[in-house]
Amino acid sequence: MLGERGVKLHIPHVPGAPGSIARRLGEPVAATNCPRVSIPNALRRLLSGTAAFVIYALLSLWFFSPIPDLRGAYAGVGGDPFIFIWDLYWWPWALAHGMNPFVTKFLWYPEEVNLTWATSVPAVAFLMLPVTLLWNAVVSWNVITLVAPALSAWATFLVAQHITRNFCASLAGGYIFGFSTYEVAQLQGHMQCYLTFIPPLLVLLALLRLRDELGRINFIAAAAVLLLLQIGVSTEILATTCVFGAITWLVFIPFVDTDARQRLWRLGWEGAAAMALTALLALPFFYYVVVGARSLPNVINPPQDFSIDLLNFFVPTPITAFGKTVFASIAARFTGNYVESSGYLGVPLILALAASFLSPMRYRLPLGILVLLFAILSLGPSLWVNGVQTGIWLPWRIAVHLPIIRHALPARFTMFLFLVVAVVLAQWLSEQRPAPVLAARYAVVVLGCLFLLPVPLPWNRLPTDPFFAPDAIARELPPGDNVIVLPYYQTGPATLWQAQSHMYFTQTGGYVFPAPPAAFGPYAGIIEELLNGRPGRTFANDLIVFVATNHVRDVLAGPGTPRALLEGLTALGWPERTVGDMRIFHVPAEGELRYLDINGDYWGTTGEWSWIGRRIAITTHGRAMRLQVKGWRFNGNGGRIALHVTINGAANDYSANEASVLTLDLPANARVDIETAPTFVPEEVIHNGDRRVLGALISLQPQ
Secondary structure, three states: OOOOOOOOOOOOOOOOOOOOHHHHOOOOOOOOOOOOOOOOHHHHHHHHHHHHHHHHHHHHHHHHOOOOOOOOEEEOOOOHHHHHHHHHHHHHHHHHOOOOOOEEOOEOOOOOEEHHHOOOOHHHHHHOHHHHHHOOHHHHHHHHHHHHHHHHHHHHHHHHHHHHOOHHHHHHHHHHHHOOHHHHHHOOOOHHHHOOOHHHHHHHHHHHHHOOOOOHHHHHHHHHHHHHHHHOOOHHHHHHHHHHHHHHHHHHHHHOOHHHHHHHHHHHHHHHHHHHHHHHHOHHHHHHHHHHHOOOOOOOOOOOOOOOOHHHHOOOOOOEOHHHOOOHHHHOOOOOOHHHOOOOOOHHHHHHHHHHHHOOOOOHHHHHHHHHHHHHHHOOOEEEEOOEEEEEEOOHHHHOOOOOHHHOOHHHHHHHHHHHHHHHHHHHHHOOOOHHHHHHHHHHHHHHHHHOOEOOOOEEEOOOOHHHOHHHHHHHOOOOOEEEEEOOHHHOOHHHHHHHOOOOOEEOOOOOOOOOOHHHHHHHHHHHHHHHOOOOOOHHHHHHHHHHHOOOOEEEEOOOOOHHHHHHHHHOOOOEEEEOOEEEEEOOOHHHOOEEEEEEEEEOOOOOOEEEEEEEEEEEEOOOEEEEEEOOHHHOHHHOEEEEEEEOOEEEEEEEOOOOOEEEEEOOOOEEEEEEEOOEOHHHHHOOOOOOOEOEEEEEEEO
């Protein structure tokens, strides 16, 4: 976003000369509503910047830090904080042990998990290394959580102060961004999203370059450093910053004069150079980004589900103090969740925005376009109103078909909206107006800030377990033991326990992605059962397949493991022992296990029937099974399918349909190959977004 000084020509300004060219193009006018002291400019900026950061830091501590023990508790909700605590430990630990930090087999063993597509925050891990070494990764997480709003507010303050030269107005602008509903919502557990100080600093660099206060080389180098840091915090925000920065550039081009347009073109080319330099410096990281992209789902999280409801701009959610009032019932209908429903500006700030665009504020038209455009983009591919999907298409629908950027969540675009709002209102407050007018403006903005007041940040007792202390676990498990840890995936602190053990074990599980890696698709049924704690009809076989094919040696059932899972594990008859509050189920040797293994185009479910695609291979390890196959109406021709079945090398052709089910008895230790035709894609039939190639439904039961 361009500030009021972003396009000033180098024409001497004659003091007091009305209507001078420099004045018209945005020469800053000394505001008088805040007292000024006659001290050198550099020292004044240093003092004001320091004072602003101290104020924001104190506010952050007041709002979010009710407890003194940063080692025995953590800030946030759900399992997301454990991801980042693991990340903060992993990066320095991996390098110290000579490992490639971009990939790991410590999670979802034996697959190699690509961490560049996870929220792995390597830059934060290294910047916080002294704190992690002095205390632990939990303290680093808590410190970052408390400092992040102050950093974001301070960076925006610097932008506003550069534009307005007004401390009070800039202080208000910094608060609006740093303590916005976006920032407070993401503080619940999304470190990669709440560290938002880099985009405002990039804006500041752009303003300095536009006014020739920063040379070409220094600008490119500084921008590359910030972009490199952003890569190490969030690639999603890196991508959206580039997109929204380009949008801002395009919006301003028609509204500036020839000289300013030339400066904007220069800025664009130099910005591209900075991005090229960043890509070169981050080449190893981007190599793994490209490699990891091959195994990504079409969309990591559906953008339609994580978009802003139109009413959210006016109606707060319970993350604000105001949102816990009568508005809670309305907010409960918003799509997604409270963490991603972060569009609340509030009526006072919306009124202040409207008034600012009615004033003779510089660049009010392009800034107004940006506010409107960013708000519309945050609404997602189609419009939600009061929790109802209207089906009205919006501009972001185009982006969901583009590579990379389609994975961005529109609800998070409110970060850019709040940044523009903060700059606009800071300019509005800095205008020279009679004292009563300024007082009224400040009153409205302060009231708007009060409407944004957050509720206290949730703090929870850290669920470390004595079993995972490095000395204790070494007495119970062999080094490098591969385990399943319960409660499973995001329902428990398995990643925290792994970090607590100093990476003593690997695990076939671990919460670092919104969904398990694609290679674990065939195990979807058992993963779902472990997640929801409700063993299904084929739980025993599915679990044995899961542990046998992924080389799991022990299942660790910790506090909070659902009783039904414990009963299902006990029924297997595996060797079991209890250490403290941890129950350890030892997996027998593979030759002692009896199970059915399925490979190929197979998608298991917790029900009786599961889908297969063109071909699958079944192996009956030590047990006989009954196989049933049927077609489905979407196969066409009444659901009739042709089946080519090979059992231990003997091939036969069969047919089946929805009503006529093929039944085959499979002997123990048999290899069975099945090919189906025809196949269909659900998306082409019922338009539900499912792009799998499906062929038939199968059921397998022990004989």
